[in-house]
Every structure is written in structure tokens, then in C-alpha cells.
Amino acid sequence: MMTWAxxxxxxxxxxxxxxxxxxxKNIALVAIFSLVVFALSSAMFFAAAxxxxxxxVLRDAPEIVVQKLIMGRQDLIPGDVVETIAxxxxxxxxxxxxxxxxxxxxxxxNYTVMVPDDPALIPPVGYVAVGEGVPRARGLAWEGAPLxxxxxxxxxxxxxxxxxxxxxxxxxTADLVLMNPQDFRAFFDIPEGLYTxxxxxxRNQNEVATIVTKASNASPQxxxxxxxxxxRTYQKLFDWREGLLVVLAGAxxxxxxxxxxxxxxxxxxxxxxxxxxxxxxGWDTRDVIAMKMxxxxxxxxxxxxIGTVAGFAHVFLFDGVLFAPVLRGWAVIYPDFxxxxxxxxxxxxxxxxxxxxxxxxxxxxxxxxxxxxxxDAVMR
Amino acid sequence: MITLNAVTKLYNEGRPNEFAALQEIDLTLARxxxxxxxxxxxxxxxxxxxILACMARPTSGRVSIDGELVSGLPERFxxxxxxxxxxxxxxxxxxxxxxxxxxxxxxxxxxxGADYGQTRDKAMARLExxxxxxxxxxxxxxxxxxxxxxxAIARALINDPPILIAxxxxxxLDTALAEKFLAILAEExxxxxxxxxxxxxxxxxxxxxxxxxxxxxxxxxxxxxLAEGVLGEDVA
Numbered sequence: 001m002m003t004w005a006x007x008x009x010x011x012x013x014x015x016x017x018x019x020x021x022x023x024x025k026n027i028a029l030v031a032i033f034s035l036v037v038f039a040l041s042s043a044m045f046f047a048a049a050x051x052x053x054x055x056x057v058l059r060d061a062p063e064i065v066v067q068k069l070i071m072g073r074q075d076l077i078p079g080d081v082v083e084t085i086a087x088x089x090x091x092x093x094x095x096x097x098x099x100x101x102x103x104x105x106x107x108x109x110n111y112t113v114m115v116p117d118d119p120a121l122i123p124p125v126g127y128v129a130v131g132e133g134v135p136r137a138r139g140l141a142w143e144g145a146p147l148x149x150x151x152x153x154x155x156x157x158x159x160x161x162x163x164x165x166x167x168x169x170x171x172x173t174a175d176l177v178l179m180n181p182q183d184f185r186a187f188f189d190i191p192e193g194l195y196t197x198x199x200x201x202x203r204n205q206n207e208v209a210t211i212v213t214k215a216s217n218a219s220p221q222x223x224x225x226x227x228x229x230x231x232r233t234y235q236k237l238f239d240w241r242e243g244l245l246v247v248l249a250g251a252x253x254x255x256x257x258x259x260x261x262x263x264x265x266x267x268x269x270x271x272x273x274x275x276x277x278x279x280x281x282g283w284d285t286r287d288v289i290a291m292k293m294x295x296x297x298x299x300x301x302x303x304x305x306i307g308t309v310a311g312f313a314h315v316f317l318f319d320g321v322l323f324a325p326v327l328r329g330w331a332v333i334y335p336d337f338x339x340x341x342x343x344x345x346x347x348x349x350x351x352x353x354x355x356x357x358x359x360x361x362x363x364x365x366x367x368x369x370x371x372x373x374x375x376d377a378v379m380r
Numbered sequence: 381m382i383t384l385n386a387v388t389k390l391y392n393e394g395r396p397n398e399f400a401a402l403q404e405i406d407l408t409l410a411r412x413x414x415x416x417x418x419x420x421x422x423x424x425x426x427x428x429x430x431i432l433a434c435m436a437r438p439t440s441g442r443v444s445i446d447g448e449l450v451s452g453l454p455e456r457f458x459x460x461x462x463x464x465x466x467x468x469x470x471x472x473x474x475x476x477x478x479x480x481x482x483x484x485x486x487x488x489x490x491x492x493g494a495d496y497g498q499t500r501d502k503a504m505a506r507l508e509x510x511x512x513x514x515x516x517x518x519x520x521x522x523x524x525x526x527x528x529x530x531x532a533i534a535r536a537l538i539n540d541p542p543i544l545i546a547x548x549x550x551x552x553l554d555t556a557l558a559e560k561f562l563a564i565l566a567e568e569x570x571x572x573x574x575x576x577x578x579x580x581x582x583x584x585x586x587x588x589x590x591x592x593x594x595x596x597x598x599x600x601x602x603x604x605x606l607a608e609g610v611l612g613e614d615v616a
Contacts, residue, residue, distance in 0.1 A: 007493030014490050021478030277474045278487070280435055281535065282463030284456055287491035372455070375462075376427075376436035379474070 008294075011287065015294040030303045037307025037355050038314070044347050045315040046323055049339040054234040056340075058227055062199035063208050064091075065225040066215075074223075076194040084219065085200050090211045092203050096195030098184045102149060102177065109137045113177045115184050117199070125180045127162035133174030135164065147177075149187065157187055267366050275371050276379030288371040289364060296363035300356040308351065316341040382409045382432055382543075387441030387451075389427050389599075401427040403599045405441070411542070414565065414575040414589050419596035425578035426471070426547055428596065432576060433466045433545050434458045463488065467536030469546040473528045475520040475535070481507060481527075482516040485534045492539075499538075506534035510564065526557035533564060543574040550581045562587045 019026050066085055068077040079096055086094035099114030111134060116122055123129045128147055135145065147159045165176065185192065202208055212224045267275070275288055283291075314320060316339060370378055389402040402424045409415050409432070417425045430436040431443060434450060443451040450461060462468075475484045485503040507516050510530040520528055529549065536544060546565070550558040558581070566589040569575050577584060585593055595602050 003493040005493075006495070007491060010490045010493060010496065013496075014487075017479060017483060273474075274476055277476060279459070280433075280462065280468055280470075280474065281488040282459060282539065283488075283491050284459040286456075374430075374436045376430040 008290070011291045012294050015291055015298065018291075019295060019298065026299065030299055030306070033300065033303030033355070033359065034306040034310065037304050037351065038310045040354060041308045041311030041351055042314050042320060042323055044351060045311055045343055046320045046339070048344070048347055049315060049342050051235070052342040053339060054231065058231055058234075061227050061230065063202050063205065063227050064200040064212060064215075065230075066094075066198040066200065066219075067223045067225065068197075069221060069223050074197075076190065076196065077198055077222075079193045079195060081219075081222070082195075082198050085198055085215065088200075088211055088215050088218075090202050090204065090207045091200050094198055094200040097197050097199055098181055098190065099196050100188060104137070105150070107137045109133075109175065111175050111177045113179060113184070113187075115181045116178050121178060123162040123178060123180055125182050126158075126160060127180070128159040128183075129163050129165070129178040130161055131165050131174040131176040134177060135161065149177075151187055152189060159183070267370055272370050273379055275367065276375050276377075279371065279375035279378060285368070285371045289368055292363055292367040293360070296360045299363075300359040304352060304356050307355075308348070312341070312343065315339060381411055381446055383407070383442075383444045383447075384428075384431070384438075385442045385444075387428075387431060387438040387443060389424075389431060389436065390439040393439060400599050402431070402438070405599075405601060407594065407601060409574070409576060409592070411446075411574050412569075412572055413591035414569045415577070415592040415594065416584055416590055417576070417578045417594050417596060418580055418585060420580065422598075423596040424599040425596055427599075429545055429547050429576065429578050433468050433543075434461045435468070463492075463539060465541055465543055467539070467541040467544045469529070469532045469536050469544070469549055471548040471551055473532040475528060475532060477521055478519060480517050480519055481512060481523060481531045481534075484520055484531055485538055487535060488539050503534065503538055506537055507531070510534055525552050526554075526560070529553065529557070529561065530564075533561075537568075541573075543576065544568055545576045547578050548580075549577060550579060550584060555583075558583055562589075565589065 064085075066077070066081065068075045068081070077096070082094045082096050085091060095117060097115070097117070099112065102111045102113045103109075104111060121129065130147070134147070138147065145161050147161055148156045149159065150156055159179075179187070184190070202211055208226050208228070212226060216222070216224055278288055278291075279285070314322065319339070384405050384407045387402055387405040387407075388400065391399045391401055405424075405428065407428075417428060419425050427436065431438055431451075434443075438451055441451070442449055445461070445465065450458070453461075476487065479487070482500070482503055485506055486499055489499045489503075504513065504516060507513055507530075510533060512527060512530055512534065515523060515527055515531075520531060523531060529552070533546075536546075544565075549561055549565075553561060562584070565575055565577070566587070569589050579585070584590070
């Protein structure tokens with residue numbers, strides 16, 4: 001065991017010396033390799049973090065959202081619908097919701113304005129609670145700062161910021177403005193007894209589809225949107241955008257694959273000669289392969305580490321600044337938000353399979369083919 | 381004792397440019413002797429040396445070392461033989477560029493897993509014995525021809541092989557360096573090491589300590605003679 005360890009150490013030492021002999025070439029190689037890993041890891045981390053955000057956000061969302069449609073467009077829904085929905089078998093509760101969007105002309109941001117379901121979160125009259133992106137977009141201080149919003153009629157309404165949200169899920173809270181129902185109705189001019197939509201919770205998750213079918217038949221003028229529908233929509237949206245990015249990253253991967261294939265096709269005369277010398281002075285084919293595995297491992301794992309860390313920093317520290325326009329939608333471009341760091345082992349394994357494994361194969365296979373010959377033939 | 385029976389070596393076998401480098405060679409070389417293979421360029425000297433050192437396999441025929449057939453051995457056994465039995469000094473030295481003289485000398489010991497400190501001391505002692513102690517840390521590209529050759533000799537001897545093989549060792553050396561090299565070979569032979577050389581340099585054939593000269597032409601042995609006045613009989 002000691003001999004094996006010493007042998008590996010000696011091979012690793014030799015490998016380091018070999019790498020340092022071709023410093024320029026190897027630095028360029030690691031740089032290109034790192035760039036490919038960076039592009040792929042950024043795409044994967046970004047898309048996975050968005051999906052994770054969506055899952056976190058929708059975890060506590062109501063199972064069913066009921067909307068009133070007129071001419072195919074959503075309209076305010078009367079409060080008596082709440083009673084109707086609550087009356088369906090299997091529905092445990094139904095509530096009217098008040099929420100909408102506010103376009104902030106000052107900075108071009110789009111805020112989500114709503115009255116929270118949880119009474120504990122409802123701010124006092126004249127106050128708002130905001131996501132962290134709102135004060136940032138407005139260049140304001142946090143708590144206690146005034147927030148002036150323009151009503152439809154054009155007059156300004158002053159709110160004081162009661163508090164801001166922590167970053168459990170920046171995707172959905174960054175642009176959020178929570179209001180008292182009284183302020184909401186006054187600001188958007190919504191009469192008492194009307195709501196934006198109605199949300200319902202059910203006793204048994206498995207019965208959601210059945211309840212929605214029955215309710216749709218009973219109230220054909222209403223649209224019933226389930227949590228699964230919303231999840232699917234998000235999923236497709238992110239899948240499509242991730243696909244765009246993967247195409248871009250794929251171009252880099254293709255270039256890398258061409259390079260790897262070229263490398264796999266054979267060794268340079270100098271490399272082959274060196275292998276011949278090593279074999280002539282008593283190195284076994286396995287020793288040569290082990291040395292090349294050290295070399296490939298150091299290059300590819302080094303590049304993998306650099307690329308992955310850079311991808312992580314790009315996505316989670318610098319908000320994926322290079323890919324954000326592709327991966328985020330128009331609705332969440334403003335205000336800015338930061339994704340909560342989230343990666344898993346499967347992502348890293350996939351990344352390694354796409355990058356490290358092909359490189360190792362491209363390194364070892366031609367060496368094995370060359371080193372299997374007699375030293376004399378290899379050197380010739 | 382190294383014995384070759386009907387050894388033939390073909391290159392590009394089965395192709396239009398097939399070429400017989402060696403044909404039906406029968407040869408026995410004794411342990412502890414200094415033997416020289418001579419002949420014009422293309423006569424098969426280097427190929428014969430490669431087969432003797434287990435660096436190439438004959439196309440047909442048998443190679444035995446101390447009575448043990450080695451020409452049919454799997455690669456890993458041949459590696460072991462190369463590592464423990466032979467030290468090879470190539471015509472162009474075949475040192476690894478970018479490595480220092482010391483690192484080149486230590487190269488054969490890398491896969492052995494030997495203690496680094498001990499190996500380093502041993503390599504330094506070899507370099508010192510050949511007058512290269514001050515060049516140990518120098519990349520081999522910066523060494524002169526003679527220094528590079530002595531580095532190659534030190535590398536060939538690092539594992540204390542019983543057989544030292546050198547291919548055209550004086551081809552790239554001036555007279556003074558060639559004489560120095562011959563002196564080193566004579567010392568090694570005197571120390572009991574078997575020495576096998578190829579050369580078409582008369583200084584080698586006539587050198588003191590040469591026990592046997594084998595002449596090759598067109599891949600065949602045309603002459604196997606004693607060095608005059610060295611030994612009373614063919615050591616083989």
C-alpha cells in the first residue's frame with residue numbers, strides 16, 4: 001500500500017513537472033476548458049435555481065384559483081362566488097383575493113401589488129410592505145421611507161414602507177408590494193364586494209382534478225387554474241428558455257468535442273516519442289496511462305472546479321448577468337432579484353459527465369493505443 | 381548469456397514496402413563481456429540492439445536470456461526485464477526535454493515507488509561519478525553533447541542493470557569526449573557489467589576492453605571475430 005501510494009506520488013510529481021514544461025499550452029487548455037464548464041454550469045445552475053424558486057413559491061400556493069372571464073379576459077369577480085366555491089364538496093375553504101400589477105413609470109419596473117391572505121402580514125392603513133427589489137429600484141432606504149405611487153387618475157398616493165421581505169424566495173418577493181385591503185381598493189378604485197379572483201383549498205390533493213371538473217360544469221363562465229397548471233407553465237417557460245441557453249452553451253461544448261476528438265485521434269510526434277522513452281527506461285503501459293490520467297485529471301478537474309465555481313459565482317453572486325436576459329421573462333426583469341443558491345449532486349454529476357469524462361477519455365485512449373506498442377516502434 | 385536463434389525482424393510486414401532489418405540471426409553474447417556490433421548504416425545494428433534489450437520483438441525466431449525464453453513474454457514481463465536487466469544509452473540520448481539532468485536520471489525509478497530521497501541521492505551519486513554534479517539542476521537542453529550523453533549513461537545505470545547497451549555512443553562526440561566515454565565503458569565492464577555497443581567508429585573496435593566484434597551487413601551476421609589481443613578465445 002505504501003509502495004502504491006509512493007508510486008502514485010512519484011507519478012503525480014512527474015505529471016506536474018510535465019505540465020509545467022508545457023505551461024503556455026496547458027494554461028490555454030485549462031482556460032478554454034474552464035470557459036466551457038462555466039457556460040454549461042451557469043446555464044444549469046440558473047435554470048435549476050429558477051425551478052427551485054418556483055417550487056418554493058408554489059409550495060404554499062392555493063390548490064385552485066378561480067377567475068371570472070368576460071370575452072375571454074379576466075374580470076373582477078363578485079364576492080358571492082366565494083360562497084359558491086366553498087359549497088363544492090371537497091373544498092375546505094375559499095377566499096376572495098385582491099392583487100394586480102403596478103407599472104412604475106419612474107424606473108420602468110413592474111410591481112406585483114396584493115393584499116396578503118395572512119392577516120399577520122397585512123400592513124396598517126397607509127403603509128406597505130415591499131420586496132427588497134422595490135426600494136432598490138427606487139433608490140430608497142429600507143423601512144420607514146415613503147413610497148409614492150401614482151393612481152390611475154394621475155394623483156400621487158403616499159405610502160410608508162412598513163417593512164421589507166427577507167430573501168427566502170427573491171424571485172417572487174422582490175417586486176412585491178403588500179397593501180391593506182382598504183388602501184388597495186382606494187388606490188385601484190375597486191368597489192367593495194368585488195375581488196380579483198378567488199382561491200380555494202381542498203381536503204385531498206388527489207381530488208383537485210375532480211373538483212375542478214365538477215366546478216367547471218357548474219360555473220362555465222369561470223376559469224379554474226390549479227397549482228399544477230401554474231407549475232407546468234413555469235416549468236415550460238424555464239425549459240424553453242433553458243433550451244435557448246443550452247443551444248448557446250452547446251456551441252461551446254461542440255467546439256470542445258471537436259478539440260477532444262482531435263486529441264483522441266492521436267498524439268503528436270513529441271508526445272509519442274516521450275512515451276517511447278518512458279517505456280524504454282522501464283515504465284509499464286499502466287504507468288504511462290496512470291501518469292496521463294493524473295495529467296488529464298489535474299487539467300480537467302482543475303478546469304471543472306474553476307468553471308463550476310465561476311458559474312456558481314456568476315449565477316448566485318452576480319445574478320447571472322450574462323444569461324439573465326435569456327432566462328428571465330419580461331415580467332421579472334424589473335426590479336432586479338437575486339436567486340437563492342441551490343445546487344445538487346445530480347447537476348454536478350451531469351456537468352462532470354459532459355466535460356471531465358470526455359476529456360479523460362480523449363486523453364487516455366490515444367495514450368493507451370500508443371503505449372501498448374513496443375518502445376522501439378513507439379519511438380520510431 | 382543472451383542467445384538469439386534464427387531471429388528475423390520485418391518492418392511494414394505484409395505491405396508493399398516490407399523490409400527485412402534482420403534475417404535469421406544466430407548469436408550468443410556472454411555475460412561480463414564487452415561486445416561491439418558493427419556494420420554500415422542500415423545493416424540492422426540498432427534493430428538488433430532493440431531486440432536484445434527487449435524493446436522490440438522479433439518477427440520470428442527466439443531470444444533467451446540466461447536460458448529463459450523472453451521473446452514471447454507478455455509486455456509486463458518485458459517491462460520488468462527492461463527495468464531490471466538493461467540500461468540503454470540511445471544514439472540521440474533520448475532525454476526528456478524540459479526536465480533537469482537529475483530528473484532525467486531519476487526517470488526509470490518513478491514507477492518503482494522508491495523512496496524519493498534515497499533515489500535522489502543515488503541519482504546524484506551517479507551524476508557526480510560522471511562529473512555532472514554541478515549540472516544536476518540544469519534542463520537538458522542546456523547541456524553540451526558530452527554532458528547529455530553522460531546524463532544518459534547515468535540514467536541507464538540508475539537501477540544498477542547487469543547489462544549496459546549503447547547505440548552508436550560516439551557518433552555525436554568529438555575525440556576527447558569519445559575517449560572519455562570509452563573509459564567509462566571500460567570501468568563498467570571492469571565492474572562486471574555486460575556491455576553491448578553498436579558502432580562504425582574504429583576507435584570503439586580498437587578500444588581496450590572490447591571482447592567481441594560482430595559484423596552485420598544487410599541484416600545478416602557476416603563476421604563474428606575476437607578483438608585482437610584482448611582475450612585468447614571467443615567469450616561466447
